[in-house]
Amino acid sequence: MSSTLVSIEPATGAHLWEKPISDVSAEVARAREAWPLWAAKPLAIRVETMRRFANAVRAKEEALADLISRETGKPLWDARTEVAAVIGKVDISIAAYSERTGMKRLEGAMGMKQAVRHKPHGVMAVLGPYNFPAHLPNGHIVPALIAGNAIVFKPSEKTPAVGEMLVDLYYQAGVPEGLVRLIAGGPDEGRALTANPDVNGILFTGSANTGIAINKAFAGQPDKILALEMGGNNPIVVWDTPDIASAASLVAQSAFLSAGQRCTAAKRLIVRDSLASLLIAEVKKIADRMIVDHPHANPQPYMGPVIDNQAADGLTESFLILMSNGGRPIKHMVRPHKDLPFVSPAMIDVTDMPERPDIELFGPLLQVIRVPDFDSAIAEANNTRYGLSASLIGGTPEHYDQFWSNVRAGIINWNRPTNGASSAAPFGGVGLSGNHRASAYYAADYCAFPVVSSESDQPRASIAVGLKDVDVSAMGD
8 A cells, every 4th residue: 555645637647746645643633732722712813814814825826726727637717716716715704603603692581691602613624525626625624713623634635735735825824733734645544534533523525425434434423513515416407498599508517617527517407308409409519619628728728637537437438338328429528638537528318218327427428308398307307316406597487486496406596507606605405415514604504513501690599489498496596
């Protein structure tokens, strides 16, 4: 077993980063030791430290975007939007902490006062994904630090360099080095981190299989907080609309942005039969024009590679499996470089497949399903164990009301793409997409727990019933 973790640029195959595998127990112990001092600091100091972190990121904005592009393969313009989200997370988290977990005063009986305050959990393990290696873990870490927690952060083994730079930026802002610790490692280190008894909570973004394994491991530990975001098999439904061009653009953006490697990416296009030919042809035209190239190419690409050759091989194999089981190719998935993980955007009609696999195909592969009526469209949208994101394109307000009421998902949009969710709103899903602990604006909810207090400045009490009468004659003079 290797004692070193190595990161490779997907677009070039070049060696990018290398570091020894971390000692998980030692890193958790350091965070545990640093936590009490941080938790005891006034909220104003923790908030100010996070504001300094935002400034530190601004000072290294282009360097961080460049590193994200090189390590993930996403276009530089796409990486810049991720860095902007990292910066924006600070003000959003400060506002969310104040609104959702700030101190509240209530009036109690007999002039007593009631107070609701929040305490941090302790040491929080953050397990980050590779598709947004800075933004998504930062979305856990910033609110957790504001709340007073310590962090042990294991970035994806596919994007550790970005994780290391993110941690360095916390340090530059004045976050104590013992308080945020980086774990360099793979699945074994992830399992060791989640199993460590000194970890008080797991904040996870990643695949459903890993999330389920974590959930099972914690089945007998109700004292530990567990927030899971596990992706989706997301539907985009296109109904009656006169603007086919706009509908097609929304579908293409939903399916192919970031090479389809967003947990909110549309995986299933569900379209009315009478509209299908026009819409599919228009989406294919857009996909045919998409530039797929390395992140810094000129002209700018719409898509870079997927994360690695294993992912690219899995996607091309999945396309062939769908095709051999009744799927009709609309646009084939092509590997232009056999040694690099570039794949073209692909589309396949799976309407006539007897059994469609309910899995998250994490890449630019869009399945098309034609339906005769709106009830069938809703049934198809819900034909999944996942429930993260869903969009309706076109239709009437009545259609949208029916769609919103009946589709099971945590994000439901109308005439908007499935992806691009706002950090100023809650983010999460149901089923295999999450465990009802939404992140983004609602991350404050799982970073601290409420403590209710009844308070009075003097002890005032008497017992008026249920006592024997006092025997006055036995009391003496």
